[in-house]
Amino acid sequence: MPILPKPVLQSIDYYMVGISKLKGFEKPIKLSSNESALGMSPRALEASLQSLQQSHLYPEVDTERLASVIGERYQLDPARMAFGPGSDELLQRLVNTFAGPGEALVHSKNAYMQFPIYAKLAGATPIAADDVDMHYNVDLIVSKINELTRVVLLANPDNPSGTYLSGAEVRRLHRALPDNVLLIIDAAYEEYALVSDYESATQLVHEFENVIVTRTFSKVHGMAGLRLGWCYGPKWVVELLTKIGPSFPVNTVANAAGIASIEDTEHTKMVLDHNQRWIATVTREFSNLGLKTYPSQTNFVLVGFPPECGRSAEETNLHMNSNGIIPRQFALRDFSDKLRFTVGTDDEMTTTIEVMTQFLRAA
Ligand SMILES: Cc1ncc(COP(=O)(O)O)c(C=O)c1O
Structure with a gap:
């Protein structure tokens, strides 16, 4: 008789943490795990x-x-x-x-x-x-x-x-x-x-x-x-x-x-100011591209890809990855048309918005 875990544990779905590596990119833009891009104090x-x-x-x-x-x-x-x-x-x-x-x-x-x-x-x-x-x-x-x-x-x-x-x-x-x-x-x-x-x-x-x-x-x-x-x-x-x-x-x-x-407290304030600025910017820019943005009180924005925007979440994710950017994709039915973007540094956010804009405008 082999050793067995408690039967209930066999029905646990693996909680996928955000990926952090992309082949061909030494330092990808990782927007997948809701970390603080500004680091610690x-x-x-x-x-x-x-x-x-x-x-x-x-x-x-x-x-x-x-x-x-x-x-x-x-x-x-x-x-x-x-x-x-x-x-x-x-x-x-x-x-x-x-x-x-x-x-x-x-x-x-x-x-x-x-x-x-x-x-x-x-x-x-x-x-x-x-x-x-x-x-x-x-x-x-x-x-x-x-x-x-x-x-x-x-x-x-x-x-x-x-x-x-x-x-x-x-x-x-x-x-x-x-x-x-x-x-x-x-x-x-x-x-x-x-x-x-x-x-x-x-x-x-x-x-x-x-x-x-x-x-x-x-x-x-x-x-x-x-x-x-x-x-x-x-x-x-x-x-x-x-x-x-x-x-x-x-x-x-x-x-x-x-x-x-x-x-x-100064560092915390700086992090919060940075976050507030980019949450507002990403929400505005992505909404202008026809995407659905969920109002965020966090350091990330969940983004929906309605059919009218011309691109699926899946193809957008692949395109972002091919440009060295990692949004968060979830392997769940309710999230199949969504991606989540964590606030990164100023440069990372500028690049992310540029790549998203080019891709969705070309749809
Ligand atoms: C809602 C929520 N709760 C809890 C955690 C766990 O955080 P930690 O274990 O790093 O404190 C996370 C991490 O992403 C989270 O998003």
């Missing part, structure tokens, strides 16, 4: 280089300073934070903690594609609610909740759509949840959400016992390669998460860089 880089000298030691599990710096920046209670090697790991840990066999996790159909994988890994059943043209719909999510539901998981703002749910809508969803259902808000892109009706779900954590929020240093802080995420929730939950997590959830370098990055 120079102060964070300096702090990480310094901390490398301590690499032979296990990191002191002392995230106290990191927690207090984050707490000060966002007016949050450091005692309600837990850390991990990326928010991905924290989300997985959280779902594992609160959902299991015979129970269900509800998510929106086109949300972050790891969500059903977290559920299956925990032995729970993922239930996908319909959305409305890539926008979450609270009523459709609520319609999927029943006595088996233990977790509702939202990415707000969402990836890959870039859309968001207003604070009022998140609160309406929360009001519809029984007390024994945990609402997890994956707020990986929160810093980019500048619209006035977006509300940080960390505020809900102060008001309710069944809300927890995950955040990351991978996006606006440009530290995707260092792996650092945190979550904010009820004190007993974060204490439990810390107990059951890895012995050393945060490595020495990520810890040092994270502290310096939070403190470097």
Whole structure:
């Protein structure tokens, strides 16, 4: 009898990370993984280089300073934070903690594609609610909740759509949840959400016992390669998460860089200004080409290719690749007519818009 994984794991679709290599191009323009094109703060880089000298030691599990710096920046209670090697790991840990066999996790159909994988890994059943043209719909999510539901998981703002749910809508969803259902808000892109009706779900954590929020240093802080995420929730939950997590959830370098990055508010502002400018430009330019652009509160734009624009997503992707540019393509039916473009550097965005314009104008 051979060794066998849990049967449910055989039905997991591989979560394809964005490709980063193109044959014939030494340094392609990679717009496929929602990284920060401007890199991390120079102060964070300096702090990480310094901390490398301590690499032979296990990191002191002392995230106290990191927690207090984050707490000060966002007016949050450091005692309600837990850390991990990326928010991905924290989300997985959280779902594992609160959902299991015979129970269900509800998510929106086109949300972050790891969500059903977290559920299956925990032995729970993922239930996908319909959305409305890539926008979450609270009523459709609520319609999927029943006595088996233990977790509702939202990415707000969402990836890959870039859309968001207003604070009022998140609160309406929360009001519809029984007390024994945990609402997890994956707020990986929160810093980019500048619209006035977006509300940080960390505020809900102060008001309710069944809300927890995950955040990351991978996006606006440009530290995707260092792996650092945190979550904010009820004190007993974060204490439990810390107990059951890895012995050393945060490595020495990520810890040092994270502290310096939070403190470097000028760098964050520069990244946000750059992002806002290019999100507006790409949205305008691509819309002018007859493409459908989904309104983005993130560092990427999801783009639809309607038949009238004369080019399919597939052929556009191939053309972009042949010019050394890598948008994100998704092997899913709802995304077969779409590509996602992450904001790159000024030069990368200028080139991308030029190549797209020539290709679509020639259609
Ligand atoms: C919506 C969303 N959540 C979570 C993550 C995971 O981020 P990390 O594990 O790097 O913190 C990502 C990464 O792209 C994401 O898009």
